[in-house]
Amino acid sequence: MAKKVRWELVYDPMPNDESFDRFAAADHHATVNLIQQRDEQQQQRDEQQQWRHREEQQQWRHRNEQQQRHHHHQQQQQKRDEWQQRRYADTLSVTASEACNCTEVPLVYNLTENHYPKELMSVTCSGNLCKTAWYSVPVLLKSNTQQVENQDDLPDELQQNVNHWRRFDSVNITVACYCSIR
Numbered sequence: 001m002a003k004k005v006r007w008e009l010v011y012d013p014m015p016n017d018e019s020f021d022r023f024a025a026a027d028h029h030a031t032v033n034l035i036q037q038r039d040e041q042q043q044q045r046d047e048q049q050q051w052r053h054r055e056e057q058q059q060w061r062h063r064n065e066q067q068q069r070h071h072h073h074q075q076q077q078q079k080r081d082e083w084q085q086r087r088y089a090d091t092l093s094v095t096a097s098e099a100c101n102c103t104e105v106p107l108v109y110n111l112t113e114n115h116y117p118k119e120l121m122s123v124t125c126s127g128n129l130c131k132t133a134w135y136s137v138p139v140l141l142k143s144n145t146q147q148v149e150n151q152d153d154l155p156d157e158l159q160q161n162v163n164h165w166r167r168f169d170s171v172n173i174t175v176a177c178y179c180s181i182r
Contacts, residue, residue: 100179102130109173114142125177133176141169 102125109122116139125132 100127100129102127102177102179104177109171111139111171115169115171116140116142120171120173122173123175123177125174127177129179130177131180132174133178134172135175136170137173138168139171141167 104123104125107122107124109120111118111120120137120139
């Protein structure tokens with residue numbers, strides 16, 4: 001089944017000058033608005049691009065500064081490592097006899113009359129890079145007020161005056177010398 005199509009010719013008289021001016025003004029106004037919108041959009045894009053460009057420059061400067069600091073830190077670390085290696089090599093190049101000439105001199109360490117024993121053997125150390133080793137020696141200290149426990153452990157010469165010895169006292173005595181790099 002076919003549909004019928006109807007064509008009709010309508011006469012449209014030419015608009016008068018006033019309506020044409022209104023149409024032209026509206027068209028001009030729309031065109032101006034469209035151009036202004038496009039200009040504003042382009043200006044926004046330009047501003048965003050400038051902002052991105054500034055951000056990229058700042059990031060590049062920051063990255064460059066970080067790389068320079070890192071490079072400087074690496075150079076400083078390399079200098080410290082080289083100095084340590086030279087120092088270690090210098091230490092190794094000196095033989096042990098040249099590095100440390102530590103000598104021990106025997107010495108009698110005198111205590112007061114209030115101590116038993118009154119004398120102890122000790123050493124004094126002299127030389128390059130020489131350290132001392134000491135030992136804490138217990139000695140008796142005289143007193144008239146207290147009695148000593150374990151009287152049987154005392155030597156015979158002390159047994160007669162057992163009430164004179166009050167307690168043990170510790171005395172640090174140098175007993176040896178040794179070489180040390182540190």
